[in-house]
Amino acid sequence: MLYDNALLSRIYLHTYLITGNSLYRRIVEETLDYVVREMTSPEGGFYSTQDADSEGEEGKIFLWTPSEVTSELAPEDARLFMHYYDVTDQGNFEGQNILHVKQDEQKVAEKSGVTVEELQASLKRSREILFAVRERRVKPGRDEKVLTSWNGLMLRSFAEAARYLKRSDYLQVAVNSATFLLSQLRRDGRLLRTYKDGRARLNGYLEDYTFLADGLLALYEASFDVRWFAEARTLMDQAIDLFADEQNGGFFDTGNDHETLINRPKDIMDNATPAGNSIAMDVLQRLATFSGASGYQQRADEYLQSIADVMLQHPLAFGHALGALDFAISPHKEIAIIGELQAVDTQALLAVINARYLPNCVLASAAPTDMRAAETIALLADRPSKDGKATAYVCQNFACQAPVTTPEELARLL
Secondary structure: OHHHHHHHHHHHHHHHHHHOOHHHHHHHHHHHHHHHHHOEOOOOOEOOEEOOEEOOEEOHHHEEOHHHHHHHOOHHHHHHHHHHOOOOOOOOEOOEEEOOOOOOHHHHHHHHOOOHHHHHHHHHHHHHHHHHHHHOOOOOOEEOOEEHHHHHHHHHHHHHHHHHHOOHHHHHHHHHHHHHHHHHOEEOOEEEEEEEOOEEEEEOOHHHHHHHHHHHHHHHHHHOOHHHHHHHHHHHHHHHHHHEOOOOOOEOOOOOOOOOOOOOOOOOOOOOOOOHHHHHHHHHHHHHHHHOOHHHHHHHHHHHHHOHHHHHHOHHHOHHHHHHHHHHHOOOEEEEEEOOOOOHHHHHHHHHHHOOOOOOEEEEEEOOOOHHHHHHOHHHOOOOOEOOEOEEEEEEOOEEOOOEOOHHHHHHHO
């Protein structure tokens, strides 16, 4: 499922930022590379699903036998590969093997009589060889419809990975995705839900608006192209007009232009994907922090207060909503970097920020002469550069500390 890959890659990315463990980075990159390879349309949209079966057999493309491994790999590489991925004659799935890791590299290396570095090098060689073998197999089918909401989730993951891992190729994937969605899944300004075979259909639901707005905000923080911020704000303003529940707070799932229903649905619980309301609260608060428009924050506060009791009673059903609540009640930072984006001193300041896990933070950047950015994003307004150098402004709940120009000073403020 596209949404599984989107949400899991983001969790692994955040875990990598927190721990510095390169394993988590590898999982992020291999997951996103898979999405580029198997789940991305030529137009830039992301497909919905890939089947579990091929040639009428469940998981066939992903299964291995010892003889298949030994026929392709050098004997020592095959031995280490089968030990690490637990490939056995009896198998673990209908007589064949789903590759999986039962022990960490240190233990496998010790039992196999090699160093961790030797094991890692061997596994890397083996994965590349066996991947090439797997690519010759019949691939599973795909559901090639593009859903706006799921694409918004994936857009955010690519944008964040581009930012934190310094992957310009991921940034291009994100830009292509955003461009495609905004050009092909809108009609007369109204966001649509689904696209296939050159045709977009069905008015978008709340989750289509909020997930895409969320992805666009992440793309702004990865690229600092003010277009993406403006588009995110436009989408959320439209969402307020179309979906807002003015009596009870939050948003309905269907727009006020939807066909009349016996009961207008309003999902508040996070399941396999977040609730549209949960992501809306996060987006509203970030827009308020970027723009200074208090109405966004007021809407988020009122909704979060209205579901406070049920969140306490059933926290596992409100993971994303609790994340929005954390933003609301915790000190959060607003950071503005003033400088030419490609300049060495600007990049040095951004590197200090992007090396950290700062979930309750918004980041804006613009050149000192970029009036459009300053007019669009209040956080950038009246922020001159200091002594002609790239300058960082770190604010907390709209109270700013003195601007700084060196990475060391910025690190202390963070």
